[in-house]
Amino acid sequence: MDFELQHTDTKSKARVGKITTDHGEIETPIFMPVGTVGSVKGVHFNDLKNDIEAQIILGNTYHLYLRPGLDIIEKAGGLHKFNGWDKPLLTDSGGYQVFSLSANRKLKEEGAIFRSHIDGSKHLFTPENVVDIQRIIGADIIMAFDECAPGDADHKYAKNSMELTHRWLQRGISHFDATEPKYGHSQTFFPIVQGAGFRDLRKQSAEYIASFEREGNAIGGLAVGEPAEVMYEMIEVVNEVLPEDKPRYLMGVGTPVNILEAISLGVDMFDCVMPTRNGRNGMLFTSRGILNMKNVKWKDDFSPIDPEGTSFVDHTYTKAYLRHLYVSKELLAGQIGSLHNLAFYLWLVKEARKHIIAGDFATWKDQMVKQMSVRL
Template sequence: MKFEINAQDSQSKARAGKITTDHGVIETPIFMPVGTVATVKGVHQRELKDEINPDIILGNTYHLYLRPQTKIIEKAGGLHKFMNWDRNILTDSGGYQVYSLSANRKIKEEGVKFKSHIDGSYHTFTPENVMEIQRSIGADIIMAFDECTPYPCDYNYAKRSMHMTHRWLDRCINHLEKTPLKYNYNQAFFPIVQGSTYTDLRKQSAEYIANAGAVGNAIGGLSVGEPAEEMYAMTDVVCSILPEDKPRYLMGVGTPINILENIALGVDMFDCVMPTRNARNGMLFTAHGTINIKNLKWAEDFSPIDEMGITFVDTEYSKAYLRHLFTVNELLGKQIATIHNLGFYLWLVREARKHILAGDFRTWKDMMVKQMNNRL
């Protein structure tokens, strides 16, 4: 994997870059639609390519391991072939999903024993077998196995967890060196910074991760309930330490405003279920604020969903029609809203890139943040 920086904003730490892998170029900053179980929920791959047009999407090791299971993905020739996606894929290691199973998992030095949310069967994830699973899935970018701490989190627990994440990282690296590629393309490996919302721990973890010398680095353990100001503070601390010549990936973030503010702090890559999950509940993100399409005020609004939108749904359907689909619980309504929201997120990061290249990102970002705070 190669990374080059094309431009740096003079009034912030925002940068426009380019990641090149065997599956193509990823222009940064980038938002990665979440395709947890080998599908971006409610969207055909053709729509994903032609309308939303992301350079990279995300899959999840935990979910793919359970269903359809790695042996089936291997037989298909890897996740790209299984789901008919010829662009880049990143896989989360499953650490966050294990975190979310707090009532059904036990963490030890060896790894994590957890109970499947599907059938109650027991499984164990270790740094070693998670690397093997990600080799079988075959994503272009794979993540280290880590522990994601909750918020709020006791300082001593956060410290112990961080050190274990570092030890797990060393085990991941050692095992990857002994685990050959399974397909005819390379995989890039990203370690993950932890440390909760404690500045000294974040600094320590960022230094440890930076010293690992990976081709890219991730920031985990944020967007788990902490105030946005704490998220930004921790991101700022970490980005000041992680190497400038490597891409930085902030995991699980976030709202459109979160994304713009973190781009300004030097983050290059994002993912979040918010655009798709909120779409299924009738919330639409736009450049001028958020719309709850279920509200009665839209019942007789026959204007396009979003005249500025980049996807076909934005101008082919009206707000009144989309509200009607939600009122009668038609699946098409959720699909339309999903395509719109993902299209908006990709438009947002690409506009950010344009303004970084043009040299006026800070002014544009401040204007967009003010606009997107509106409830329409």
């Protein structure tokens, strides 16, 4: 993987760059739709590629390991061949599931023992076998195994968690460097900064992560319950340390406002389930604000979803029709909502890129943050 830093904003830390992988190029800043089990829920790949113009999607190590299982993915020739997605793929390591499934797991130095949410069977994830699993999945970018401390963790817990993540990182990198990709395309390994909401820990973790000089770096453990102001503060602390010539990936974030603020702090890559999850439930993001499509006020509103035309569905479906679908519990409603939200997120980062290059990003960002925060 290669990264070219092409332009930096003069009034913020926003950046424009290009990541090159064996499966294609990725223009940054970029939002990556989440494909947890090898699919972006309810969305066809043709729509992702041709209409939404997604450049990279995610797969989830924990979920793919359990279903369909590594034997099936390996027989298929990797996830690219299994699901038909021929552009770049990123896989997370399962570290977030160690956090989110805390009731069903036990941490120890070796790794994380957890019980499947599907059948209760017991499994062990280690820094080494998580590399092996992601080798089999075949993603272009794979993530280190980490522990994500909760947003309300105290300093002692966060420090112990960070140090465990660092020890796991050493083992993961050693194993990654001692193994080879399986399907003829290169893979790259991103370490993950942890440290919860503590400046000293975040700085220490960023310094440690940067010392490995990998092709890219990730920021984890944010948007897990801490206030947005704390998240932005931690991003700023970390990005003062992480090298400028490597892409920076903020994991699991977030709202459109979060994304623009993080771009202004120097983040390049984002992912979040929010566009599809909220889309299925009737919450749509637009350039004018947030829509609750089940609200009766849209019953006879025959205007497009977003007058700015940020979604390819705008020109086909009106607010009134889409509300009718949601109220009727028609499956098409969630699909249209997911498509719209993904299109909006991809439009937003593409517009951010244009304004960074044009030199007016800071002004545009402030205006967009105000508009997008309104509940319509």
